[in-house]
Amino acid sequence: MPNVYDQLMGRVGDVDIGDIDIGDPTEMVDKLAAKMYTERPFTREDEVDVGGYDGVAIAALGGTHTLQVQVDNPFKPVAFIVPSWQAPGLQISNIKIASVNLVEGQPVPADLFTEVSTQNGVSYPTIQTSGRILIDFINRSAAAITPNVALKGRRIRGA
Numbered sequence: 001m002p003n004v005y006d007q008l009m010g011r012v013g014d015v016d017i018g019d020i021d022i023g024d025p026t027e028m029v030d031k032l033a034a035k036m037y038t039e040r041p042f043t044r045e046d047e048v049d050v051g052g053y054d055g056v057a058i059a060a061l062g063g064t065h066t067l068q069v070q071v072d073n074p075f076k077p078v079a080f081i082v083p084s085w086q087a088p089g090l091q092i093s094n095i096k097i098a099s100v101n102l103v104e105g106q107p108v109p110a111d112l113f114t115e116v117s118t119q120n121g122v123s124y125p126t127i128q129t130s131g132r133i134l135i136d137f138i139n140r141s142a143a144a145i146t147p148n149v150a151l152k153g154r155r156i157r158g159a
Helices: 004-012 025-031
Strands: 044-052 064-070 075-081 090-097 132-139 149-157
Touching: 044 064, 044 075, 064 149
Parallel strands: none
Antiparallel strands: 044 149, 064 132, 075 149, 090 132
């Protein structure tokens, strides 16, 4: 007894498409005038501030927290700011944009990035559309701290 495939093929027979000449498929592709995707150009640049706050308090002495800051358009940070009243006792163990880690070695004091610091200017990679920046904090003080940050920079967008 033949298998199911042979039974089905016996019923169908040869396929006949008549006298239609489909031509060379490679020539047909050019004639289709396929539409190519083109990215919308970014034509505007704005100086903007991006805030980071999620209301999560870091437990005292040794507590950690990762703050996520989301952007909707490509954003190039030029300054990273932690309020000076909040910085004492707060350390930053990592700042991450995409796969780029921006803190090397041991955690850095958040005081480095306060509004009164002369060193809060940064040259971080551009955060892409719908991208995020992750900031890892460590609390070294005796009281709980709720991190609050700001990023100053340039946002680019379409018309």
